[in-house]
Amino acid sequence: MESLCFTTPARVRVSFPSASSPKPARSLPPAEWTPKIPMGGVRRSVSLRCTRGLEEAAALDNKAYSLINSIEVREWESGKSVDDIAANQGIRIRRHPTKGEDTPRNILEKIIWDKVIEVSELKEEKPLTLVKETLHNAPPARDFVGALKASYEKNGVPALIAEVKKASPSKGVLREDFDPVQIAKTYEQHGAACLSILTDGKYFQGSFENLEAVRNAGVQCPLLCKEFIIDSWQLYYARSKGADAVLLIAGVLPDLDIKLMSMECRELGLTALVEVHNERELDRVLNIDGIQLIGINNRDLETFEVDNSITKRLLEGERGEIIRGKGIIVVGESGLFTPHDVSYIQNAGVKAVLVGESLIKQNDPGKAIAGLFGKEISKC
Numbered sequence: 001m002e003s004l005c006f007t008t009p010a011r012v013r014v015s016f017p018s019a020s021s022p023k024p025a026r027s028l029p030p031a032e033w034t035p036k037i038p039m040g041g042v043r044r045s046v047s048l049r050c051t052r053g054l055e056e057a058a059a060l061d062n063k064a065y066s067l068i069n070s071i072e073v074r075e076w077e078s079g080k081s082v083d084d085i086a087a088n089q090g091i092r093i094r095r096h097p098t099k100g101e102d103t104p105r106n107i108l109e110k111i112i113w114d115k116v117i118e119v120s121e122l123k124e125e126k127p128l129t130l131v132k133e134t135l136h137n138a139p140p141a142r143d144f145v146g147a148l149k150a151s152y153e154k155n156g157v158p159a160l161i162a163e164v165k166k167a168s169p170s171k172g173v174l175r176e177d178f179d180p181v182q183i184a185k186t187y188e189q190h191g192a193a194c195l196s197i198l199t200d201g202k203y204f205q206g207s208f209e210n211l212e213a214v215r216n217a218g219v220q221c222p223l224l225c226k227e228f229i230i231d232s233w234q235l236y237y238a239r240s241k242g243a244d245a246v247l248l249i250a251g252v253l254p255d256l257d258i259k260l261m262s263m264e265c266r267e268l269g270l271t272a273l274v275e276v277h278n279e280r281e282l283d284r285v286l287n288i289d290g291i292q293l294i295g296i297n298n299r300d301l302e303t304f305e306v307d308n309s310i311t312k313r314l315l316e317g318e319r320g321e322i323i324r325g326k327g328i329i330v331v332g333e334s335g336l337f338t339p340h341d342v343s344y345i346q347n348a349g350v351k352a353v354l355v356g357e358s359l360i361k362q363n364d365p366g367k368a369i370a371g372l373f374g375k376e377i378s379k380c
């Protein structure tokens with residue numbers, strides 16, 4: 001295989017296949033960038049911005065080179081579909097209906113099929129180049145992981161990512177009088193380290209307006225854009241609306257997408273919270289370099305069943321050791337209602353929790369935080 005060459009230290013741009021792109025990208029690599037590897041199949045462009053001159057450009061070049069060499073890309077070269085690749089990795093969620101099976105297998109698959117259509121319409125309305133132009137107006141990205149670590153150290157209990165959640169497919173409407181800004185402010189006042197803002201409209205009654213409104217209201221907590229991400233366009237869009245972090249679901253995204261998207265997140269200053277629900281997903285994610293934050297969802301998104309022992313099971317033994325060795329922060333997600341629930345998953349090894357329902361359903365969601373932890377917590 002020939003090596004890639006670049007001629008500018010200022011900007012390196014690589015074009016390679018993506019498991020998330022349903023059709024060939026229209027843009028060609030810029031003249032100064034010449035990938036010499038034959039690359040067929042579906043392609044996507046990824047921009048890697050160099051800010052520190054030649055040395056960093058060389059490091060990025062190596063990264064791009066190792067990705068292009070990767071086995072997943074060769075699978076793309078041989079013309080496999082995203083759903084074939086995903087199925088080989090144990091992913092059961094398909095992106096599109098298939099011949100002979102055109103009804104969704106479960107709610108998560110239905111959400112993803114709808115999201116694929118929604119995102120392709122949004123991209124028509126606002127192509128990536130336009131979204132990129134708005135990035136410089138976005139407020140600067142804040143340190144999501146740093147906020148979690150500081151809160152854990154200060155309070156001695158898992159840092160709270162409090163979810164601003166109006167409704168869910170499993171529970172319907174959770175709160176009628178829903179004012180996202182007021183809820184965000186009370187969560188912050190009562191010690192939340194970070195906030196999770198649902199932006200999906202159809203199933204969670206969330207919106208990007210909510211995300212923007214919370215960010216523009218002066219809330220200091222870093223914000224997770226809680227979306228179903230299937231296309232890197234959404235990363236840029238989330239950042240342009242003020243997100244500091246995004247969710248990547250391993251049960252939906254094949255390895256190559258997680259690799260590319262987490263690189264793009266770093267490029268944008270976004271933290272990627274990579275969510276898993278079983279051993280196979282966790283093993284896949286642990287094999288990807290550079291992941292700082294892993295969420296273990298106790299809720300099976302295909303059946304809605306919640307079981308907190310999943311967090312404990314996944315963090316036992318060798319996997320727990322690898323996580324500690326790599327310094328990865330683990331977030332315990334869903335189904336947490338009592339101080340016992342929190343201490344159970346803290347003992348399993350989590351340093352942060354993501355909580356929606358049990359707080360949002362209380363008369364005063366902010367005051368409910370002390371009830372969840374069994375004591376008052378404070379922001380750093």
Ligand SMILES: O=C(O)c1ccccc1NCC(=O)[C@H](O)[C@H](O)COP(=O)(O)O
Nearest residue numbers: 168169170301333334335354355356357
């Ligand atoms: O919450 C749902 O019903 C749901 C259904 C399908 C896909 C995702 C879903 N929830 C996303 C989440 O992971 C939760 O909102 C989050 O972890 C907080 O959970 P909870 O504290 O149980 O509200």
